[in-house]
Amino acid sequence: MTIVFAAGVSHAPGITAWPEIAPVEQKDAVYAAYAEVANDLATSGAEAVVIFSSEHWTNFFLDHMPAFCVGRADHYDGPVEPWLGIPRTRVPGDAQLGADLLNALYDAGIDPSYSDELELDHGTMVPVHFLLSDNMKPIVPIMLNTLSEPMPSAGSCFRFGTTVGKALADSKKKVAVIASGGLSHAPGERTHGKIDGKFDAEFITNLTARNDDALRNLSHERMAAAGGGAHEVRAWIALAGAVQNWHGRMISYEAIKPWATGYGLMEFDPVA
C-alpha cells in the first residue's frame, strides 16, 4: 500500500481572487481547513501527489475534449488566470509516475488521453497553492471532462480511479491522492450563487459512510441540477474508487454564497 494520504478539496477561485467578499468566519474556516489538510499531507511522507482535477477550457476545447487526460510532464506552469491572486509559478511534475499510471490504465483496458504539456488553472493551482507551497512535491495532474457534454459517467470515473489506485498500490513511491472540485455550484450561470445543500449533504454522507453504489450511480442529471460546477464531484468519485477501503472524514463544509460554492474539504482514513 503506497497511497499514504487522500483528500478531496473544493477549488472555487473566490478563495484567492476575491477572499474579502466572503463572511470572515467562513473564509477563516476554509483557510484553517486547507492548513490542516496541508499539514496532514506533509506529515504523511508523500513523495508525489496525484491530483484528479477538472478541465475549465484551459487545455482542451471543443476541437478536442478528452474524457480523461493524464499529465506526463516534468513540470507544469500556472495559473493561466491573471486575476486568480496566485503568482504564476512552475510546479514540478512526476513524469515517471504519470507514465507508470498510463501504462497501468492501458494494461487494464482503460485508454485515456495523455499530455506532456498541461497548463494549470485554478482547478489545480488552488490546491497546489494551499497544500504544497510550503512542502512542494512533484504532481501528476489527471484532468477530467467535467465541463462539456457528454462527460464520463460517475461509474466510469469510479472505475478509472480504481485502476489508478491499484497501480499506486504497486508503486514503490509514497503517494498522496487529491480530488479537486465541487461541491455544488453554478459558476457563471444565471443561477450563479445557488448552492444545493441537500446534494452536498448526501454526497458527503455517501463518502463518509462509503455508499459506493450511490457514488457509482450518481446521475449526470442530479449533478447538473446542483449546478454546472457540481459535475466536478466526478473527481471525488474517482478518488473514492482509488481508496475503496478508506472512509471520508469531513474537515470543513461551508456554503459560501459570495464565492458561489458549497466549499468542502475532506480527508480519507483507511479502515483498520
Added chain:
Amino acid sequence: MSQYHLQKLCRAVNNDPAAREKYLADPKSLISQFELTDGERQALATLDIDALYDLGVHPLLLKPFTVINGISQDDYLAALNPESGK
C-alpha cells in the same frame, strides 16, 4: 455553428496573453479574425452579457471573459437576471 468560434474567441482572450493584449487594445481587430455572425459581433462589441449567454457561450468561458473586461460580479449577475432588478 459559429457558437464554436464565438467561444473560441472568448477562450483566446481568457487564456492567451497575446490575444488578450490585442483584444484589450483593439477589440474589433481581434473580433474580425473569427468566423462570427453579425449578431455575435454586435454582442461582443457592446459586451451584451445576456445576449452572449443566449448565444451559447459556456458560463465558464463567459464569466472569466467578463472579469477580464472589468465587469463586476454584481453587474454580471444583474445582466443575466434583468427581471430581478437592481
